[in-house]
Every structure is written in structure tokens, then in C-alpha cells.
Amino acid sequence: MFIARQPIFNKKEEVFGYELLYRINEQSTQFEGFSSQSATATVINGLFIHGLEKIINQKKAFINFDADVLNADFFHLIKPEYLVIEILEDVEITDQLINRVKEIKNEGYKIALDDFVESYSDYPLIEYADIIKFDIRETPLETIKHEVRKAKRDRKILLAEKIETRQEYNIAISMGFQLFQGYFFSKPKIVEGIKGKKSINPNYLQIIDELQSDEPSYQVISEIIERDANLTFKLLRTIDQRAEKDSIYSIKRALTYLGLKELNYWITLLLMQDMGKDKPKELLNISLIRSKFAFKISENSDLKKSKLEASLMGLLSNIDAFLDLPIHDVLKQIKVTQKIKSALLEKTGLLGDLLNLLISYEKGEWEEINRLCEKMSVESDQLTEYYFESINETNNILNKINQ
Secondary structure, rough: EEEEEEEEEEOOOOEEEEEEEOOOOOOOOOOOOOOOHHHHHHHHHHHHHHHHHHHHHOOOOEEOOOOOHHOOOHHHHHHHEEEEEEOOOOOOOOOHHHHHHHHHHHHOEEEEEEOOOOOOOOOOOOOOOOOHHHHEOOOOOOOOOHHHHHHOOOOOOEEEEOOHHHHHHHHHHHOOOOEEEHHHHOOOOOOOOOOOOOOOOOHHHHHHHHHHHOOOOOOHHHHHHHOOOHHEEEEEHHHHHHOOOOOOOHHHHHHHOOOOHHHHHHHHHHHHHHHOOOOOHHHHHHHHHHHHHHHHHHHHHHHHHHHHHHHHHHHHHOOHHHHHHOHHHHHOOOOHHHHHHHHHHHOOHHHHHHHHHHHHHHHHOOHHHHHHHHHHHHOOHHHHHHHHHHHHHHHHHHHHHOO
């Protein structure tokens, strides 16, 4: 069973919820070989076991339902405040279905119409829908202005799906959309003629530079940190629990609790956190999940010897969006190995395959996932477990650094 999630944002670029994408097995495209009830029940049970509220981080879970699933009761495992029921576009409208939707709505569940392509005025479920989703690839924004006006009049929440650029995002906002799904937020806002508009703390760059040398020196790194009070405080807070009752009498001593490899990860994370202050929090969230996910996949594949590089590559995979610079310009400022460069610039090599796997998993591109798993000797049936573990570990990291 594969389960992935895609963020859904409000106009402040805060996460409103996650659409949960799923596939029951490697062969099935959706419900092939399974009833839809069985498939969705398997997914909901899996989410329940792993702790749905942690997976969606106390936000809304958007899950696809067809007529069979709507008539089942197992979805009551999820509380109404956490579940948005997406009714699939090809569901057959009957009196029985309409009555069932009424019942579910009266129980407090929110109803969304998925990939809406019908006539707004005539569609029988419009009355009961809280959210209407438009796939802007199937129904481009310029073609649905009339439907959008009617929906706004009826105070429906409008969700634009597959938003891939800032231009599309801004047009959707101007039309009255309130929710947005797509990867527009992970693209750099590059202003023509202006490069490097964000400056990186030179202390971060000097530490990263030293860490990439043939023989990194704790002494050199400690001297860099000592001249930055904020960085000193963050380091001491980070190693506080590891040191336990030991006395920390110097920055150099504190660094030994991290080790050089983890220090590289830590300083890169701090760099991204500082650079991402005006960015959606989900951008850092995804970068951390990719980093953890990449490490777990590598540890159990042909990339085992490169698992630390894989982790750093995952962390850096969105850094162009943090710095609002093309990725090749970013990599001129940060020293990384050639394997990481090749992965980030060209998606080549084993690390490039891994990056493609991470991105395909986020988007629910199941056929591509299977192809890459086979190529990399990855056990695909373990991916969801690694993914959920990565989400939980990321939540723990973000809770600590935001304290």
C-alpha cells in the first residue's frame, strides 16, 4: 500500500489540509482487483494505526470517496473535524446517494466535489458541497469564470488544483479562490535582473566550507561559531539533551556531541530556516521529510554507503526556493559533493534517481515509483512506512527548533 500527501494552502500560504493519495498495491491503478470499499477501508485503517492526526499534523485530511465508500461506515474512525470527503467526479447521482450525502453532512463532515466539470446550476450535489475543486489543467481558469462567480455567490469554498506557477496562483486568488493545491510554492521567485537578493549569513558559508575540506577542524568551526552569539545559543540548545549532566566548557566541546556529519546537516538546516522566514512553513517541512525519507531509502538500497549524502541532497532539494535563486547559482555559494550537484542540477546518477523517487512519491506517480524502485533495488512495499516515519521525525525536529 502506498500513501502520500499533498499540501492544500489558504491565501496566506498556510497549510489548510492534505489530500491523501493512495494506491493499494504495485499492480493496481486505483481499485483494480479490490472493491473501492476494501481499498479505502485499507487506507483509512492504515492511517488510523499510524496516527492520522500526526500524519496530517492536526490539519484536514482530504480523501476520495465513491458511492460504495459513501454507503459504508468505516470512515467514522476519523473525526469530522479532521476529514473532508471528496466525492469523485464520476459518481452516479441517485436519490439514495443524495440522501446519504445529507446524512454525512448532518454528522459534521465537510463535503468536497472533486475535479468539478459539471454545470454548476444543474448539478444535484452542489447544494450540499462545502468545497468545490477545479483541476486547472482539465478546466483552465479562463474557462470557469462563470461557474466561479456562481459558487462565490453561494459562499462555496473554491479550491484550485494543480497550480504550478505563481502566475496561476495569483490569477486564482484574483478570481476568488480560497484554497490552492500544487507545487507553486516550491519554485524560486526569481526577479529578472536581480540576483542574490537574499544574502546568506557568511558564518554559515564558512562552516559549510570547512566541513567540505579534506580534514575539517573542530577548532576552526568553533572559532566561527564563537563570533556569532545567535549561532552559539542555537548550538548549545541543540546539544543540551545529548550532553545530559556533562558540563559544556567550550564550543569545541559542544561540537563533539554532534559530530562533523551531523553538524553539516544542522548548519544547512539553520541556513534554510533563516532564509525561509518569508516562505511557507511547508517548504521547510517538505525539505526535512525528503531528507529523512532519502536517508531511510538509501539505508535499505544500493545507496547505503551514500546515505548521508542522500540525506543532505534531500534537505537541499528546495534550497533554490528558499534563496529565490536558480539552483546552479546557489551551488556556487555552497560546497557539496559532485554526486549531490549532479542530482540537484541534472537529476543524474543514483542520487538523481533517488530525488526523482522522492518527488514522484509526493505527487503519487505510482508507475514511476515502481520503475525507480526496481532500478534502485528498493523494496517498494516499505516506502509508506519510511514516509510516515519521516513525517513523524520531521514534526519532532520542527517542534524542537521552534521552541
